[in-house]
Amino acid sequence: MFGHVNPILPLVLAARDAGHDVVVATGADVIAHLEARTEGRGVTTWTVGPSHREAGGGPGTNWLSYFAESARSRAADLVPRAVDWKPDLVVSEDTELAGPVAAAVTGARQVVHGIGIMPPIQVWGALGPILDELFERFGTSGDHRAATYLELCPPSLRRPPAGASAAERIWPDAVPLRPVAGAPAPGERLPAAVNALPYEQTVHVTLGTVFHDNRNVLHTAIAALSALPVNVVATVGPDVDPTGFGRQPAHVLLAPYLPHTLLLPRCAAVVSQGGAGIMFGTFAHGLPHLVLPQGGDQFMNAEAIELAGAGLALHPAEVTGAAVADGVTRLLEEPAFATAAATVRTELAAMPTAGAVLRALTS
Structure with missing residues (x-):
């Protein structure tokens, strides 16, 4: 999924800039996206495991089962190629279970790359047995929890705020790493219509690239915000x-996708599903956030954002047009939300860059 690939790209590009050989292994439906964002940088890609749909991804997915089951076929593809390639360092994101096996089989150093808030240790009860099964299948063993964890989450958003004890974290050995939104692909631009929007303030609305199929939530949010004196720029999802959302007024612009690194600097607030990518992107610009969580880690993210005072959340049963309009109005008019969001932005800016973390990992 895009939200599991994009967070790792800064480290990928830092490794190439430092002269390392880099391979990125992922599903077939993300390869083109990955190659567009690493074009000309000498990054090799391997297609491994199932696509998102083949793995059962979609509305109503049991995500722990999704990550566990997809790891079996991914490991079958990945491990033999890793044995031939002989990596020194294997980096896998925190829901990916084939990478730890490849590291153990090849003797490489294992690093777990966070993609959001570190999952609670209770998740390990579901994923741990699958990893043990994979270790046994490939005739190896390992202590996955001893891996170095690259933590993207700033202190204000950790569970509980400011972090938990080592015993309460899946990966006690955590190193901070600043999350960075991916650069636009070559030639990507915002549509000219963005410059013609009439109001001073702009609100971005998105449900990301996994939960965008929930059209009712998008319809509700777009319709509610179209009644406010703000520009509304909504991305409705790939393809x-x-x-299909009907005719919109002049201050509402809809598109399948827009690069956040170009759009968010123009915004005053964000309404989203609360995935890690949009959460960190929003706070990198110091913007308050209304979260409409749909699944996965989004409920955890919504809670963290509210506890930090940097936004509001509406759970599925609470999403009405009036509630969305009221939430965004509060974000724009009550300065405490922007102040808290600015605090998170400052914390993010103080975290080490991918280049600095890479040097520490390879020294």
């Missing part, structure tokens, strides 16, 4: 025709 989705925006005309």
Whole structure:
């Protein structure tokens, strides 16, 4: 999934800039996206394991089962190629279980790359047995929890705020790493219509690239915000025709996708599903956030954002047009939200860069 690949790209590019040989292994449906963002940088890609849909991804997915089951076929593809390639360092994101096996089989150093808030240790009860099974299948063993963990989450958003004790974390050995939104692909631009929007303030609305199929939530949010004196820029999801949402007023712009690194600097607030990518991107610009969590880690993220005072959340049963309009109005008019969001932005800016962390990992 895009939200599991994009967070790792800064480290990938830092490794190439430092002269290392780099291979990125991922599902077939993310390869083109990955290659577009590493074009000309000498990054090799391997297609391994199932696509998102083949793995059962979609509305109503049991995500722990999704990560566990997809790891079996991914490991079958990845481990033999890793044995031939002989890596020194294997980096896998925190829901990916084939990478630890490849590291153990090849004797490489294992690093776990966070993609959001570190999952609670209770998740390990579901994923740990699958990893043990994979270790046994490939005739190896390992202590996954002893891996170095690259933690993208700033202190204000950790569970509980400011972090937990080592015993309460899946990975006690954690190193901070600043999350960075991916650069636009070559030639990517915002549509000219963005410059023609009439109001001073702009609100971005998105449900990301996994939960965008929940059209009712998007319809509700877009309709509610179109009644406010703000510009509304909504992304409705890959391969989705925006005309299916009906005719919109002049201050509402819909598109399948827009690069956040170009759009968010123009915004005053964000309404989203609360995935890690949009959460960190929003706070990197010091913007308050209304979260409409749909699944996965989004409920955890919504809680963290509210506890930090940097936004509000509406759970599925609470999402009405009036509630969305009221939430965004509060974010724009009550300065405490922007102040808390600015605090998170300062924390993010103080975290080490991918280049600095890479040097520490390879020294």
